[in-house]
Amino acid sequence: MLNLRLSLTDALCARAEPGNREYAMRDTRLPGLALRVQPCGSRSWVIRARIDGKAVRRSLGSFPETGVKAARATARAVLAGETLTPATPLTVPHFATFQIEHEQRCGVFYKSQGLRTYRAYIRCELLPAFGHQRLDAISRQDVIRWFEGYSLRRPGGANRALGILAQMLGRAKAWGYMPDGWRNPARGIRMNRRKVVGTFLSDDEMARLGSVLDKRIRTGCTASALLRFLTLTGCRVSEAIHLEWADLLPDRLRLRDSKTGPRDVPLGSPVRRFLQSHRANIRRNGGCASGHVFPLAGRQHYEGVRSIWFIVRREAGLPLKLRIHDLRHSFASHAVMSGETLFTTSRLLGHSRVQMTARYAHLADDVLAATCEKLGALLIAQTR
Incomplete structure (x- = not known):
């Protein structure tokens, strides 16, 4: 400034x-x-x-x-530490005016996609609801009325917009705009229960998917190699699309830009062997000299993977509702079922909170049954 x-x-x-x-x-x-x-x-x-x-x-x-x-x-x-008299009150800006300052001062901390999302919620929801009001005039009843109305249309969007509103009003307090004794009306409102979206592949489904991917990889399908990479690492599809060979270190991947910021992904020997084989396959098929690990036809874009995913999903006989992101869910679920802790799995996935990993860690029925058998035997032994 x-x-x-x-x-x-x-x-x-x-x-x-x-x-x-x-x-x-x-x-x-x-x-x-x-x-x-x-x-x-x-x-x-x-x-x-x-x-x-x-x-x-x-x-x-x-x-x-x-x-x-x-x-x-x-x-x-x-x-001098004196109390301001009523003759010199604080001037509290309207929400629409404060939003401009908030974006200028805080927008630099958003990633480009996050900033676009923030602006969409501001433009479509928060400005129409509160833009005409002074910040200190926004009451808890106003916020609840708006939140409940928006929740009827988009429960998840209402949660996200409420978080943005609470953060903005908190900034207004920290920046000295709000009078003493003011309480944030957007804090403490119970958010909508999040619907768990996604599933995970069983052992049989994973085997069928692997067979189809291996067959397509041998024909030089780079998008299929990318899908195989997702099953082995649990990376996000955007991270794999923009991955470059310069990011590949001897024992890890260095992601310069992910959803939660830069992070390292440890690589086991199976993943390293797969990447070495993939690189040799690109050279053997006369691939381009692109620095991307998975150079897609045309340009590096999600649609280039999505179209291949539809074909692979059909050939492997997988459910039509299965998404590419469910490969990441499957990685988390199989890690937990193999005995890994939620904390370790969270670190592998790059989650900022363990609670995020817990939403993805589904358990198969046979694993639950085996656990019941083990607990039952233990309790019987203790009561004899």
């Missing part, structure tokens, strides 16, 4: 033109006082200082309603 250091006057503040990004005009006569100029044209006063070792940031009103002299007087009162 651009920062200008000036001896502020009402005339200078009145001539402040909005730019493409927010910038601040800092007062040299009273350090810590600044006029923030938003791209939408709004201008507001803010004071930043450290009082008793704590960082303090307070909004002091908007310009021109609050002039330079009044802003300095209010800022001095804050620095």
Whole structure:
């Protein structure tokens, strides 16, 4: 953010033109006082200082309603530890205005896909519902009424939008916009129960899938090799599509960009042998000199894998509802059924929380039956 250091006057503040990004005009006569100029044209006063070792940031009103002299007087009162009187209340922005600042300051922390999703929820749901309201006027009843209405249409989308709203209002509090004693109305609302989507392949289904994939790989089908790679590693399809040979280390893959950020994927000897065989197969079939591990026809795009998946799924006699992402579910489920802990499986999948892995870790009936037999024998032995 651009920062200008000036001896502020009402005339200078009145001539402040909005730019493409927010910038601040800092007062040299009273350090810590600044006029923030938003791209939408709004201008507001803010004071930043450290009082008793704590960082303090307070909004002091908007310009021109609050002039330079009044802003300095209010800022001095804050620095002296005095309580602001009702004559100098905080100016709380409307949701639509605050959203612009929130995106400018927090948008850099989103990945490109996440930023597009964030903007879609803002544009389609949050702005129509709350854009006309001041932030401190948004009540818990307003949020619940909106959330319940949206939940009737899209329960999962309502959960995501509620999380964005709660985070935005929390930022407004942290940035000094909200009055003392204000409580976030979006916190503590029970979200909709998430429907577990997805299944996993049985041993027989995995065998049929492997047979079809091996047959197609021998013909030089790169997309089939990518699908085989997913069954062996549990990687996301987007991670495999954009994987390059430069990311392949002797004992691991270094994913520079995944859903949860950069991460390493450990490679066992079966996966390493498969990748070596795949590389030799590309050279033998006169493949292109692309740096991608799985160079797809045309361009590196999900549709290039999806079309092959439909063919493979049909040839292997797999359920029509089975998705490519269910290969990742199967990896997690078979890892747990083989005795691996949820924590270990979570690390392999690159999940940020173990709870995410628990949703994917399905258990086959024969595994549950074997567990019942083992527990039954143990309990009988203990009661004799």
